[in-house]
């Protein structure tokens with residue numbers, strides 16, 4: 187009888203050989219600003235950004251810019267690459283230029299965003315770091331202007347996904363935080379008494395919400411030149427990925443993998459971030475399985491994970507009104523499960539739009555928020571279905587009683603959707619504590635709708 191070998195200890199396993207398909211994983215990390223030789227097919231946009239920033243190297247103030255287009259189309263990448271080069275040339279010519287980036291999605295308020303700008307400038311320039319707490323927002327602006335004035339001839343500030351920086355506003359009559367940020371940061375241009383200046387690069391997926399959200403005083407001072415970025419097709423995505431092959435060791439990418447990743451990503455939103463994430467995740471799977479090369483099967487395995495993250499990202503990015511619409515729909519799926527299963531006219535896991543909208547109204551009422559029409563709710567849900575956050579099916583009620591939409595959750599279950607939306611939102615977190623009330627509203631409305 188052969189003696190069974192002792193299982194390896196944790197230390198032995200950790201200390202054992204490690205084989206990775208990656209040679210330079212950093213190349214396919216989402217936030218890496220790659221060099222220009224890896225940027226594919228954005229010549230026109232790069233050219234416009236270059237021409238806008240170039241005056242900074244000739245003692246002139248650059249115009250502000252607005253880079254608009256869907257997710258993952260290279261806005262942040264192109265802005266970052268050109269801004270870094272501008273800094274580099276500035277340094278050679280003794281012109282002090284600094285580039286920083288702040289993302290609206292990760293910031294809850296004007297104060298936080300402005301603090302981060304001041305903080306990043308302090309860190310980059312090796313200055314004393316001033317505290318965030320106990321100081322007013324206006325003194326944070328003063329700090330930014332002081333730094334720019336004393337140390338720089340230009341600060342290029344990318345306000346990434348700026349339309350998401352709305353602050354606490356819950357009705358369309360309140361000015362969103364981004365409008366104030368833009369107004370205050372353009373102060374140097376209005377007053378014109380500073381040695382240094384600030385050039386803003388705003389990026390957005392939703393130029394309409396951004397421009398509509400500016401109050402009149404901001405609209406008259408923020409006049410950016412607009413540069414537009416489109417979705418990529420499968421061919422362009424293949425090219426983008428091809429330029430990053432050296433992220434992998436030789437022979438670890440089976441034939442057809444890059445094309446498959448590109449095709450899957452082009453089918454969705456034509457988003458290069460999705461494509462790069464999918465390729466990286468496929469590599470992670472191969473490493474975890476201790477296999478040698480990435481095959482099409484690994485891509486399929488990675489796909490659902492990446493899709494989940496993608497949907498989560500979309501949910502975090504859409505407007506508050508869309509989030510509440512989605513939250514209401516998810517709560518109907520959760521609390522209405524029994525009735526949806528039992529009522530012959532209804533279908534399991536499918537939320538009828540009418541009941542979703544009723545719950546939307548209840549939530550808006552509870553939170554004293556602005557109530558929008560059913561038409562808006564239906565439109566937002568349709569939009570969310572194009573991002574595959576939900577699936578939208580139209581069907582008739584029978585007896586010529588008209589049509590309605592039914593919503594399902596293909597990638598992320600309703601519980602996760604609720605968690606994502608309520609996380610960090612105190613008001614909505616409190617509302618969903620009322621489980622019994624929500625359940626009774628949902629059940630009675632589903633019953634009524636089905637009768």
Ligand SMILES: Nc1ncnc2c1ncn2[C@@H]1O[C@H](COP(=O)(O)OP(=O)(O)OP(=O)(O)O)[C@@H](O)[C@H]1O
Pocket residue numbers: 215216217218219220224225226227228255256257258259260261262263264346347389390391415426458459462
């Ligand atoms: N034309 C391109 N060539 C090479 N890589 C690209 C190109 N466009 C995008 N990428 C890569 O895709 C990813 C997403 O790009 P980026 O972050 O610039 O998108 P974005 O337009 O800013 O998206 P979002 O609106 O979501 O912020 C990055 O990793 C970037 O390097």
Ligand SMILES: [Mg+2]
Pocket residue numbers: 261262263346347389
């Ligand atoms: Mg971006």
